[in-house]
Amino acid sequence: MRILVLNPNTTEAVTQMLLAAARPAVADGTELVGLTAPRGVPYIASRAEAQLGGAITLEMLADHHRDYDAAILAAFGDPGLLPARELFDLPVIGMAEAAMLTACTLGQKFGIVTFTTTMANWYLDTVDTYRLGARCAGIRARSLAFSAIENVQAEKEQAIAELAREAVELDGADVVILGGAPLAGLAPRLRAQVPVPLVDPIVAAVKMAEALVTLAPRKAAAGTFSRPPAKATSGLSPALAARIEHLDTLATAAQ
Amino acid sequence: MRILVLNPNTTEAVTQMLLAAARPAVADGTELVGLTAPRGVPYIASRAEAQLGGAITLEMLADHHRDYDAAILAAFGDPGLLPARELFDLPVIGMAEAAMLTACTLGQKFGIVTFTTTMANWYLDTVDTYRLGARCAGIRARSLAFSAIENVQAEKEQAIAELAREAVELDGADVVILGGAPLAGLAPRLRAQVPVPLVDPIVAAVKMAEALVTLAPRKAAAGTFSRPPAKATSGLSPALAARIEHLDTLATAAQ
Amino acid sequence: MRILVLNPNTTEAVTQMLLAAARPAVADGTELVGLTAPRGVPYIASRAEAQLGGAITLEMLADHHRDYDAAILAAFGDPGLLPARELFDLPVIGMAEAAMLTACTLGQKFGIVTFTTTMANWYLDTVDTYRLGARCAGIRARSLAFSAIENVQAEKEQAIAELAREAVELDGADVVILGGAPLAGLAPRLRAQVPVPLVDPIVAAVKMAEALVTLAPRKAAAGTFSRPPAKATSGLSPALAARIEHLDTLATAAQ
Amino acid sequence: MRILVLNPNTTEAVTQMLLAAARPAVADGTELVGLTAPRGVPYIASRAEAQLGGAITLEMLADHHRDYDAAILAAFGDPGLLPARELFDLPVIGMAEAAMLTACTLGQKFGIVTFTTTMANWYLDTVDTYRLGARCAGIRARSLAFSAIENVQAEKEQAIAELAREAVELDGADVVILGGAPLAGLAPRLRAQVPVPLVDPIVAAVKMAEALVTLAPRKAAAGTFSRPPAKATSGLSPALAARIEHLDTLATAAQ
Amino acid sequence: MRILVLNPNTTEAVTQMLLAAARPAVADGTELVGLTAPRGVPYIASRAEAQLGGAITLEMLADHHRDYDAAILAAFGDPGLLPARELFDLPVIGMAEAAMLTACTLGQKFGIVTFTTTMANWYLDTVDTYRLGARCAGIRARSLAFSAIENVQAEKEQAIAELAREAVELDGADVVILGGAPLAGLAPRLRAQVPVPLVDPIVAAVKMAEALVTLAPRKAAAGTFSRPPAKATSGLSPALAARIEHLDTLATAAQ
Amino acid sequence: MRILVLNPNTTEAVTQMLLAAARPAVADGTELVGLTAPRGVPYIASRAEAQLGGAITLEMLADHHRDYDAAILAAFGDPGLLPARELFDLPVIGMAEAAMLTACTLGQKFGIVTFTTTMANWYLDTVDTYRLGARCAGIRARSLAFSAIENVQAEKEQAIAELAREAVELDGADVVILGGAPLAGLAPRLRAQVPVPLVDPIVAAVKMAEALVTLAPRKAAAGTFSRPPAKATSGLSPALAARIEHLDTLATAAQ
Known part of the structure; x- marks a missing residue:
């Protein structure tokens, strides 16, 4: 196919x-x-x-x-x-959508982390559009500086890992979605640093x-x-x- | 202004x-x-x-x-x-949005009527976006034939009135919104035919x-x-x- | 009229x-x-x-x-x-009601601030009655001492401004309603002190x-x-x- | 006591x-x-x-x-x-409230029946106030004529039984509450006529x-x-x- | 009986x-x-x-x-x-269920406290099953060490009282349920230490x-x-x- | 794997x-x-x-x-x-769960059809457990007689197709899930008879x-x-x- x-x-x-x-x-x-x-x-x-x-x-x-x-x-x-x-x-x-639906099989509540606060507003609309608010523990974002969009994950890996841990500890997320195309492929590298499953949206998709x-x-x-x-x-x-x-x-x- | x-x-x-x-x-x-x-x-x-x-x-x-x-x-x-x-x-x-918010002051549940079923799908998304689903009695649509979009209300006045009455009797609407720009100005003409208040969205807006x-x-x-x-x-x-x-x-x- | x-x-x-x-x-x-x-x-x-x-x-x-x-x-x-x-x-x-409905056009979530905690309980019932809970970021109240009810806003302007900022920063309010008739007319004076739109209920009404x-x-x-x-x-x-x-x-x- | x-x-x-x-x-x-x-x-x-x-x-x-x-x-x-x-x-x-809470132990969804449609509007507010809407199959009312309020149940027993059966068959009620003080004591008489449990509110209270x-x-x-x-x-x-x-x-x- | x-x-x-x-x-x-x-x-x-x-x-x-x-x-x-x-x-x-339904008559929001975090996950499912999430302020649990299950309340009375106070102060609980059979009978002893009503589930049941x-x-x-x-x-x-x-x-x- | x-x-x-x-x-x-x-x-x-x-x-x-x-x-x-x-x-x-989550990508509302009414009660609990009620148009069941459980789909194909069409026409389902293991493999045979996508749960799983x-x-x-x-x-x-x-x-x- x-x-x-x-x-x-x-x-x-x-x-x-x-x-x-x-x-x-x-x-x-x-x-x-x-x-x-x-x-x-x-x-x-x-x-x-x-x-x-x-x-x-x-x-x-x-x-x-x-x-x-x-x-x-x-x-x-x-x-x-x-x-x-x-x-x-x-x-x-x-x-x-694919990331959220897949995350629903890995926890009762998913968290989403991303690297600009503006994105978080839009993502929240997306959660609502899919009527999955009751499954969402929250969206955690921090506006992180980076040299170019394709370098976000290389430069900000530790900040993303920290957001993911906060999603677990402060929001009660059972599973964390790494939101934003520029984070594609990052999940395996954070595996040991976050105590719950991580979802890479492009793989889910x-x-x-x-x-x-x-x-x-x-x-x-x-x-x-x-x-x-x-x-x-x-x-x-x-x-x-x-x-x-x-x-x-x-x-x-x-x- | x-x-x-x-x-x-x-x-x-x-x-x-x-x-x-x-x-x-x-x-x-x-x-x-x-x-x-x-x-x-x-x-x-x-x-x-x-x-x-x-x-x-x-x-x-x-x-x-x-x-x-x-x-x-x-x-x-x-x-x-x-x-x-x-x-x-x-x-x-x-x-x-203005029509729905205003309708909330005229009834516990508003109905929306319109003249194509495709529109109803989109309008339903809109109700959800504003998180007003708990105030919405339903959306009633029928795909009505008309000669040109600006002639809808002239040609379909009776069909719209009937939809509005159905919104009241079958869906429990306390107030009815006439949805769709081509219905602007129609509300006063239907006043005697529908037993609840009608909202003209452009006036509300x-x-x-x-x-x-x-x-x-x-x-x-x-x-x-x-x-x-x-x-x-x-x-x-x-x-x-x-x-x-x-x-x-x-x-x-x-x- | x-x-x-x-x-x-x-x-x-x-x-x-x-x-x-x-x-x-x-x-x-x-x-x-x-x-x-x-x-x-x-x-x-x-x-x-x-x-x-x-x-x-x-x-x-x-x-x-x-x-x-x-x-x-x-x-x-x-x-x-x-x-x-x-x-x-x-x-x-x-x-x-008018304040909440109007606030819905200025943010996805409104906050309400007021000057006694007892009022907050009652206001929360009111939000529920209008089924607007999904649009409400929360109600922030502090029981403030004042000399007479008509003097609340003169004496407590800074405390109200602080509550409004907390509604934004801690609750995620996109717009803040100044709740309680004795706060009528206060909104313009707080404009520079709060980073989101303010709604004066009597004006909305x-x-x-x-x-x-x-x-x-x-x-x-x-x-x-x-x-x-x-x-x-x-x-x-x-x-x-x-x-x-x-x-x-x-x-x-x-x- | x-x-x-x-x-x-x-x-x-x-x-x-x-x-x-x-x-x-x-x-x-x-x-x-x-x-x-x-x-x-x-x-x-x-x-x-x-x-x-x-x-x-x-x-x-x-x-x-x-x-x-x-x-x-x-x-x-x-x-x-x-x-x-x-x-x-x-x-x-x-x-x-007591009737609804008790009914929650007898079915997943309760229905309420009563003898005037005006009452039904108010009762619906009541269900919302208790945030039990997700447990309510609906409220069925018909405006029934009666000689005096204390004679309602004697004169309208069959109409009430019919409403209760409709609550079960049309609304999916698992249990039916006989709403309205003038129906106190009626439940046992309707027991054989309705296929689900009935709740008499004064007894529950x-x-x-x-x-x-x-x-x-x-x-x-x-x-x-x-x-x-x-x-x-x-x-x-x-x-x-x-x-x-x-x-x-x-x-x-x-x- | x-x-x-x-x-x-x-x-x-x-x-x-x-x-x-x-x-x-x-x-x-x-x-x-x-x-x-x-x-x-x-x-x-x-x-x-x-x-x-x-x-x-x-x-x-x-x-x-x-x-x-x-x-x-x-x-x-x-x-x-x-x-x-x-x-x-x-x-x-x-x-x-009996504890939650009874608690609904003593406050708008009930809190539940218990002595292991694993239990809290399961209890949360229970709240959802009864569709009482809108009445639940939250579930507070701490995994407390104890010598034997029948000694929990004797050994952990102060920790349970502290959780109950946190439910009131941090979660906004109006009434607190002491969750878990091993806490049966504890409520009266905590009465003076918690500023809201307490519900003992076995008594409610x-x-x-x-x-x-x-x-x-x-x-x-x-x-x-x-x-x-x-x-x-x-x-x-x-x-x-x-x-x-x-x-x-x-x-x-x-x- | x-x-x-x-x-x-x-x-x-x-x-x-x-x-x-x-x-x-x-x-x-x-x-x-x-x-x-x-x-x-x-x-x-x-x-x-x-x-x-x-x-x-x-x-x-x-x-x-x-x-x-x-x-x-x-x-x-x-x-x-x-x-x-x-x-x-x-x-x-x-x-x-897999069927419902997958169906969410094929419509805004899924319907579920099955062959005994008792099953429908249990399935409804399941929809709630996954907090997908807002995506569910309803569950349609009829208690159908069959010779043995493994013969249900052979004997009842037309009745299941009819339930699926009712889910679309009466409940507003955009996609229909054929619920119950004994219906595995039936979906392709009903494709021409139902105007919306069908989901076979075992394939989704x-x-x-x-x-x-x-x-x-x-x-x-x-x-x-x-x-x-x-x-x-x-x-x-x-x-x-x-x-x-x-x-x-x-x-x-x-x-």
């Missing part, structure tokens, strides 16, 4: 970090393909950036969805996830993507993720416009 | 309907200015369209926010509302906007709506890029 | 403070009329006092409701609010009252706030007895 | 029905004394009537609390319960009162039901004024 | 402590009979031990249920309570058992606690097998 | 059905081993049967846990899941098990699933007694 690892941030180095963390986790026969946002911000850290990043996600998916069995939104916070599920037919998995491709669910023809009716558009990217206007489907049907 | 009525849909006729419904409601000295989205869809009716509409909302606000005392997001569902509150300094009010301008709240320097730190961008509209990069503030400070 | 500012406390000086804080906030054409409870306690600070104050509120409304377009219950905690909505036809707004009069909702003929059937009474104040017995309506109908 | 059965309604016949239903349920040594409200309404059926009835309850308790080991508020809906717990030292039990007297809890000196500080009053009944002003305690202390 | 005090732990000394604490609380005519688990663990302190203890509880009830009017599961945490209600006809009361026997509820023939259909079994204790296979009922019917 | 498929029911034919449905779903290198309960009931359908089945599950795990990388509790309802996570070191996955083995979480040394302290036992199975008494660990350490 082919899985798209769609990074809605513009930092190619983060996409490579995600792939490097994910590849050892995939099953035989699973191919991961990375895709970095052509515009936007180096890393999404606020609701406003997520609003824009989610729109760019939809553009990227409109261009590429037909080539994959599933797609992963590879920014913790999952910008554009519910819209993508509505608009496209393939399974789409959010890195935050690729395994959930494999699970969904295996389940082979039909596209919903009813309910919340059924495809919206065709709608006229103006000023949108060609592929996205075609998808919203149902022109892509007509084209396929006419072939 | 000057209040921006920002319609994230591309249909100018709907902007005019909103203004026509809102103008009789404003206080002396309140000026309403309409603004229609330069691109997007004629009316936002799905999560995917809201994701895009919210991004366009941010672009529009970046261009215009300095000229107003407050802004109203004039699409029920409030695309981009929380991001806008984070990014800009003026009070920003959502039509759905302009009064809430006036309230916030009167309260004159400071821009948050802490908490969830404090301004995110400066961030590099690429490929965004100039004004929006400047706002995210904090270049606008530097420019202002340099003057 | 004429709005009744009904103070269920017996302290005329507090009524005057409320009017002084509210008058600059009203629109052209809005007239505010104050009314102070003829019996009861100088300021309601407990559930028992609220039970009695709410009963006195109903007596006062029975005497005066026909002369106003809307009424504000001008004691934070809103004694008698839901009963008044049931029994009378005009819109009735609670100062606590008069703007909400104006909004409701503008919306001109019909009296509910169904649902939770429809008028209860006529009931015999004994030993109640004449106007209240007439209202409960439906004698006032018969009298009106007979004219 | 002596338990006061305080009926905040003015109908002595209902007080007698309550005592007749309760007396077979008490333990040896428990004495029940009835007290009927000296003013108010024949039976409380709305929030407004409950506001007044709760105030009268406090007056009655102020006059009598020293003569009893515990008091039962013998109107389903429990007008004045939380204020009474705050103000007085003896255990005070609500008939609705007297047994809970006995339990609390046996537990002999201290009056709270901290927390939500600690006694409010002394407060000046005007125009209240003498005993109630003395209680609020702490004059009764001083008098006791001076003896 | 005869009430079975079923201790699912194997420590006879704890059974005797429970009976000693309970006997002064019963009404005239109530007989309490203790029964100690024939196998299992000395005191249940974890979910795994509760899973096993609940299974043993069902075996014990299968052997003895016909001889009693009601049964109390005398281990805080109530192992096997809901299964027992399903399977047997007599009222079954849990010590934790016997009074609730008396209440249910007095109410004489029918066995549910519908809803969640109706008896499951007959099922074949293998390898279970004879009486339990007979109960699940409905052989006991057939035997009774054949007599 | 080796994954134990532990069927707490005694029906070997159901174990074989589960393996047959699961094997096509596993990744290369995953070995599934089935294990059927040596005693208990043919299929667990009530809380009482789940209490016993969970105890048997712990016995089975005590005997076998060292030979596997993960274990699946292969009875929908997950008897003994939380206790197993506490007591053992390997990841343990519940079939119901094996993919979640693979995910957890890949994540390789450490055994919690803190929080809710840390191992309970050693405890004496009597009358338990030898391996389970050794595990609870920590004798197995000492034995391992001594080697």
Whole structure:
């Protein structure tokens, strides 16, 4: 199966970090393909950036969805996830969502740690969107200085470990999620320093993507993720416009 | 005071309907200015369209926010509302949010009625985002055929009235919100046909906007709506890029 | 429009403070009329006092409701609010309710601060009654000594500012409500000392009252706030007895 | 032990029905004394009537609390319960509360049935006040005509049985509470007609009162039901004024 | 009436402590009979031990249920309570459940204190099972060393009192439950040291058992606690097998 | 990796059905081993049967846990899941839990269908235990007659399809879980008959098990699933007694 690892941030180095963390986790026969946002911000850290990043996600998916069995939104916070599920037919998995759902099997309460306080506000919205607030012990963030986004985990490993321990000791977290794409691959290095299981969101996401491709669910023809009716558009990217206007489907049907 | 009525849909006729419904409601000295989205869809009716509409909302606000005392997001569902509150300094009010909060003073449970089932899925997300689920009796929608979006209320008045009565009788709504910008101004005409109070969202929104301008709240320097730190961008509209990069503030400070 | 500012406390000086804080906030054409409870306690600070104050509120409304377009219950905690909505036809707004609903547009979580711990217990009930617990960061109170109830804000300004900062820093409040009628008008003076928006409940209430009069909702003929059937009474104040017995309506109908 | 059965309604016949239903349920040594409200309404059926009835309850308790080991508020809906717990030292039990808590041991979800729809609105507030909404399957009411309040159960037995069966079949109730003082004593007669356990609130209340007297809890000196500080009053009944002003305690202390 | 005090732990000394604490609380005519688990663990302190203890509880009830009017599961945490209600006809009361429901009449929020942190995890599940989380201020536990389980309260009285005070001061508990069978009878000794009411679970349980026997509820023939259909079994204790296979009922019917 | 498929029911034919449905779903290198309960009931359908089945599950795990990388509790309802996570070191996955968590990626609300109403009561407890009630549209069950438990799906395919459609149309389910081990493998056959995605719990469970083995979480040394302290036992199975008494660990350490 082919899985798209769609990074809605513009930092190619983060996409490579995600792939490097994910590849050892995939099953035989699973191919991961990375895709970095052509515009936007180096890393999404606020609701406003997520609003824009989610729109760019939809553009990227409109261009590429037909080539994959599933797609992963590879920014913790999952910008554009519910819209993508509505608009496209393939399974789409959010890195935050997959991490939280997986964490639910490892503890009664999960904590999330991250490296800017602005992100924490947005992540809290995400927890609420998935109605998992009753499973969340809290989100711990500290705004840490770093030289470049791809260097966060190298430079801030000890600070992240400390946040994780605080999540356990002060918030009562039974399991800790390392939130934010730039922390991909860090979990094994912190294992000995934190007394509870750690979840690396990109690993959780690729395994959930494999699970969904295996389940082979039909596209919903009813309910919340059924495809919206065709709608006229103006000023949108060609592929996205075609998808919203149902022109892509007509084209396929006419072939 | 000057209040921006920002319609994230591309249909100018709907902007005019909103203004026509809102103008009789404003206080002396309140000026309403309409603004229609330069691109997007004629009316936002799905999560995917809201994701895009919210991004366009941010672009529009970046261009215009300095000229107003407050802004109203004039699409029920409030695309981009929380991001806008984070990014800009003026009070920003959502039509759905204002309608729900106002309805809370008229009943223990509000119902929402609208004219496409796709919209209902998105509106339900909105209720959850505001954590008002315990005050919501339900959302009633039927996908009604109409000749053009600006003609919905003229053509479907009886169907909307029937949905409102069902909200009361079957869902236990104590007050009914007429959801969707194209229903602006309809409430008074249905008054005799529905046994509970009706809320017209644009009227609720302009009064809430006036309230916030009167309260004159400071821009948050802490908490969830404090301004995110400066961030590099690429490929965004100039004004929006400047706002995210904090270049606008530097420019202002340099003057 | 004429709005009744009904103070269920017996302290005329507090009524005057409320009017002084509210008058600059009203629109052209809005007239505010104050009314102070003829019996009861100088300021309601407990559930028992609220039970009695709410009963006195109903007596006062029975005497005066026909002369106003809307009424504000001008004691934070809103004694008698839901009963008044049931029994009378005009819109009735609670100062606590209006403050909380308005605060919801300024942050994801509001905090409430006040000057006696007994009040905090009652206010917490109020948050629950409105099912806004998921929006409330907490209630912070300290029992502060003061010379007279109308002097609280003058004497305790710094203590209130400190509570508000604690609400932000320790509870995560994004916006702070200054709870208690004796704090009316204090918000602007604290603006520079607290890093988030502040809400003055009486200002929120008069703007909400104006909004409701503008919306001109019909009296509910169904649902939770429809008028209860006529009931015999004994030993109640004449106007209240007439209202409960439906004698006032018969009298009106007979004219 | 002596338990006061305080009926905040003015109908002595209902007080007698309550005592007749309760007396077979008490333990040896428990004495029940009835007290009927000296003013108010024949039976409380709305929030407004409950506001007044709760105030009268406090007056009655102020006059009598020293003569009893515990008091039962013998109107389903429990007008004045939380204020009474705050103000007085003896255990005070609500008939609705005791019925709901007891019902929680007989099913996962309880239903409540009653004989006027206005009552149902108020009862729903009561369920929320006790934060038992997650245990409540619903409240079923029909506005039934009857000759006098003390004749409701005799005349409407079949209609009540039908409501109880609907609570089971349509709402999923595992246990049904017969709500409203005028239904006291009806449960045994409906036993064969309803497939789940029935709870008679006055029986639940007297047994809970006995339990609390046996537990002999201290009056709270901290927390939500600690006694409010002394407060000046005007125009209240003498005993109630003395209680609020702490004059009764001083008098006791001076003896 | 005869009430079975079923201790699912194997420590006879704890059974005797429970009976000693309970006997002064019963009404005239109530007989309490203790029964100690024939196998299992000395005191249940974890979910795994509760899973096993609940299974043993069902075996014990299968052997003895016909001889009693009601049964109390005398281990805080109530192992096997809901299964027992399903399977047997007599009222079954849990010590934790009875304590929490009774505590709801003494405060808006109850705290629970206990003497091992493992127990606290399990107790938290119990609070959730009863959907009383909104009434729970928290569970405070410290893993205290003791010489034998029946000596906990004698050796750790001061530590328990300190936990109770912390529940009040730090968690906001209005009433404190002394959790764990080995604390039976301790409440009166701590009365002067804790500023809020204390609940002894075994006392709450016997009074609730008396209440249910007095109410004489029918066995549910519908809803969640109706008896499951007959099922074949293998390898279970004879009486339990007979109960699940409905052989006991057939035997009774054949007599 | 080796994954134990532990069927707490005694029906070997159901174990074989589960393996047959699961094997096509596993990744290369995953070995599934089935294990059927040596005693208990043919299929667990009530809380009482789940209490016993969970105890048997712990016995089975005590005997076998060292030979596997993960274990699946292969009875929908997950008897003994939380206790197993506490007591053992390997990841343990519940079939119901995995199905619900996976369904959360395919819809906002999942429905569950099953073939006896008794099961539905127990499943509802399960949804609550995982605090996923806000994601659950409801549980639909009808007590269907069948010749043997392993024939349910062959004989009742149409009835199950009808329940699934009702879950969509009447309850608003966006995705439907086929609940109960005897329905393993049925989902693909119903695909064309139900308009939303279907989830086969055993497939969801094996993919979640693979995910957890890949994540390789450490055994919690803190929080809710840390191992309970050693405890004496009597009358338990030898391996389970050794595990609870920590004798197995000492034995391992001594080697």
